[in-house]
Amino acid sequence: MSQPTIESILQEKRLFPPSAEFSQKAHIKSLEEYQQLYDKAKADPQKFWADLAETELDWFQKWDTVLDWQPPFAKWFSGGKINISYNCLDRHLTTWRRNKAALIWEGEPGDSRTLTYAQLHREVCQFANVLKQLGVQKGDRVGIYMPMIPEAAIAMLACARIGAAHSVVFGGFSAEALRDRLIDGQAKLVVTADGGWRKDAIVPLKEQVDKALANGAVPSVENVLVVERTKQKTQMEPGRDHWWHDLQQGVSADCPAEPMDSEDMLFILYTSGSTGKPKGVVHTTAGYNLYTHMTTKWIFDLQDTDVYWCTADVGWITGHSYIVYGPLSNGATTLMYEGAPRGSNPGAFWDVIEKHGVNIFYTAPTAIRAFIKMGEHHPKARNLSSLRLLGTVGEPINPEAWMWYYRVIGGERCPIVDTWWQTETGGIMVTPLPGAIPTKPGSATLPFPGILADVVDLEGNSVGDNQGGYLVVKHPWPGMMRTVYGDPDRFRRTYWEHITPKDGEYVYFAGDGARKDEDGYYWVMGRVDDVISVAGHRLGTMEIESALVSHPAVAEAAVVGKPDELKGEEVFAFVTLEGDHTPSEELAKELKKHVVNEIGAIARPGEIRFTDALPKTRSGKIMRRLLRNLAAGQEVAGDTSTLEDRGVLDKLRGGA
Numbered sequence: 130m131s132q133p134t135i136e137s138i139l140q141e142k143r144l145f146p147p148s149a150e151f152s153q154k155a156h157i158k159s160l161e162e163y164q165q166l167y168d169k170a171k172a173d174p175q176k177f178w179a180d181l182a183e184t185e186l187d188w189f190q191k192w193d194t195v196l197d198w199q200p201p202f203a204k205w206f207s208g209g210k211i212n213i214s215y216n217c218l219d220r221h222l223t224t225w226r227r228n229k230a231a232l233i234w235e236g237e238p239g240d241s242r243t244l245t246y247a248q249l250h251r252e253v254c255q256f257a258n259v260l261k262q263l264g265v266q267k268g269d270r271v272g273i274y275m276p277m278i279p280e281a282a283i284a285m286l287a288c289a290r291i292g293a294a295h296s297v298v299f300g301g302f303s304a305e306a307l308r309d310r311l312i313d314g315q316a317k318l319v320v321t322a323d324g325g326w327r328k329d330a331i332v333p334l335k336e337q338v339d340k341a342l343a344n345g346a347v348p349s350v351e352n353v354l355v356v357e358r359t360k361q362k363t364q365m366e367p368g369r370d371h372w373w374h375d376l377q378q379g380v381s382a383d384c385p386a387e388p389m390d391s392e393d394m395l396f397i398l399y400t401s402g403s404t405g406k407p408k409g410v411v412h413t414t415a416g417y418n419l420y421t422h423m424t425t426k427w428i429f430d431l432q433d434t435d436v437y438w439c440t441a442d443v444g445w446i447t448g449h450s451y452i453v454y455g456p457l458s459n460g461a462t463t464l465m466y467e468g469a470p471r472g473s474n475p476g477a478f479w480d481v482i483e484k485h486g487v488n489i490f491y492t493a494p495t496a497i498r499a500f501i502k503m504g505e506h507h508p509k510a511r512n513l514s515s516l517r518l519l520g521t522v523g524e525p526i527n528p529e530a531w532m533w534y535y536r537v538i539g540g541e542r543c544p545i546v547d548t549w550w551q552t553e554t555g556g557i558m559v560t561p562l563p564g565a566i567p568t569k570p571g572s573a574t575l576p577f578p579g580i581l582a583d584v585v586d587l588e589g590n591s592v593g594d595n596q597g598g599y600l601v602v603k604h605p606w607p608g609m610m611r612t613v614y615g616d617p618d619r620f621r622r623t624y625w626e627h628i629t630p631k632d633g634e635y636v637y638f639a640g641d642g643a644r645k646d647e648d649g650y651y652w653v654m655g656r657v658d659d660v661i662s663v664a665g666h667r668l669g670t671m672e673i674e675s676a677l678v679s680h681p682a683v684a685e686a687a688v689v690g691k692p693d694e695l696k697g698e699e700v701f702a703f704v705t706l707e708g709d710h711t712p713s714e715e716l717a718k719e720l721k722k723h724v725v726n727e728i729g730a731i732a733r734p735g736e737i738r739f740t741d742a743l744p745k746t747r748s749g750k751i752m753r754r755l756l757r758n759l760a761a762g763q764e765v766a767g768d769t770s771t772l773e774d775r776g777v778l779d780k781l782r783g784g785a
């Protein structure tokens with residue numbers, strides 16, 4: 130191999146096949162069935178997707194061309210006419226699902242609401258008419274800055290219904306972040322709420338919108354629609370601001386879904402690049418509908434009796450694809466929760482599971498690590514026996530955290546789907562199909578049928594088994610992002626030019642390192658930007674962190690490289706401890722030894738710093754870039770606007 134890749138040092142051998150009972154009832158029932166699907170899709174991806182598009186979605190008009198591929202720009206189902214709001218709502222109204230719960234919502238203070246498909250359809254149609262009355266038209270952009278309340282989903286579906294693209298901005302983002310995103314997308318209208326509940330306090334969202342729009346900073350915005358949620362006193366600017374409930378009153382519920390071109394823009398979702406301007410990831414209509422529909426169906430193995438709960442915020446792609454569009458397109462019951470586990474109620478999530486009899490639970494490793502830290506007596510005190518399937522997304526999950534999730538939450542009964550994907554991919558790419566693929570703790574297992582993934586070197590050559598490399602996708606798929614909003618050149622540069630095969634093929638790469646084991650299972654090793662280079666060995670962060678987390682005292686760990694004259698870099702570990710352990714010199718020594726025992730001397734941390742908390746993005750990902758600065762004794766450089774809690778950095782500087 131001519132190019133440096135990443136060395137793999139961790140071995141995890143445990144294997145967990147699904148129970149016969151689970152497999153029997155599952156959509157995809159065996160490894161053979163998965164393999165057949167995979168092979169069929171690989172042999173003719175276009176036919177594979179076209180067949181599913183035909184049987185699984187409703188179209189106003191069939192497409193002419195399945196795939197038009199002008200690398201790196203793809204068009205799926207050109208010539209087709211479709212509407213995702215129709216597929217999520219209207220088509221269920223003529224079936225028994227008409228009065229099935231579409232959305233079960235639980236507010237943080239304990240209030241709840243359930244909307245059937247018929248009720249949700251009615252609300253969406255009315256709100257779509259409100260948007261129209263305010264002059265929103267097909268092709269316009271609408272900003273959505275909302276707490277986790279049903280109106281967030283209603284607003285998204287209403288935009289989709291009339292062909293306006295939504296740009297949801299996470300409610301935890303600041304006024305400045307909101308302003309930048311509204312400007313970039315030239316939003317015509319903003320939907321928000323007076324406030325939302327977060328950890329027992331009100332987040333004053335409308336106030337942030339006012340700040341973002343102050344002094345005419347976003348001239349494109351003509352109207353602001355405000356949901357009354359928290360009922361604190363709220364300034365309304367006459368002529369610009371309107372209460373949702375006022376305008377929704379008496380509006381017609383008749384609003385047929387607009388037939389959209391397959392490739393019409395459905396939404397923009399901004400990802401914060403590590404530096405510079407946020408990227409507006411563009412997703413379009415038909416391909417995204419199909420991809421989120423199929424992945425939801427097969428990966429979460431949705432059955433009609435299930436209550437399915439994804440804990441993400443609608444402000445992230447996981448909320449778009451797996452709270453709203455994927456589940457509703459399948460006619461599922463999707464649960465939406467406003468709250469977070471919090472000091473005052475560490476068992477909040479388990480109460481929700483018990484109260485609503487949740488069957489499928491999809492959350493993030495950062496949440497699982499927080500649960501571990503809070504102690505297993507909280508889940509143990511609740512009845513979680515309704516659960517039958519668990520999932521994770523957002524970061525690599527360390528094998529020991531996986532085992533805890535499996536044992537304590539899943540009662541050793543529930544398969545875990547560790548789903549690897551990105552905002553850019555639209556839907557899940559590498560994942561177990563839970564009735565078919567035996568799982569290994571820490572591995573996202575195998576690619577979804579139709580996803581031609583691989584682990585390669587910089588020239589696009591496959592690397593050998595158990596060698597680290599770059600995780601890439603070699604063929605377009607329906608859910609892929611289409612461009613960066615307003616900047617197609619940035620799209621090409623960011624995702625399609627890092628890996629350069631000699632034959633000039635285009636290969637999608639978005640930053641993760643991985644290895645494939647002898648069974649073809651994928652092990653994501655972390656972002657390649659975070660790779661640590663020790664004495665000529667390039668080590669991924671995930672494996673060293675997993676070794677640390679496998680020690681009983683450790684709740685969470687983040688490792689970075691610290692410049693070292695001799696070795697290039699040395700491993701520097703930031704470690705948070707489980708509740709009943711305290712930092713000490715001895716423990717630091719013991720942890721270093723533990724890493725050596727688990728994976729070898731090469732990964733031995735030169736230094737261990739104990740801390741109460743790690744710096745994370747608002748979606749819960751550890752920001753190793755900042756830790757690198759701290760380890761090197763430098764000032765923290767670059768963009769810190771996505772940091773969840775700035776206090777964490779000050780503590781870390783002080784050595785905590």
Ligand code: WTA
Pocket residue numbers: 400445446447521522523524525526547548549550551552553573639640641653655656748
């Ligand atoms: C990381 C979230 C390991 C990865 C859907 C990816 C994961 C980035 C996993 C995308 C997983 C997500 N195992 N790493 N199961 N899932 N990641 O855009 O680094 O918020 O590139 O999308 O999260 O994050 P994004």
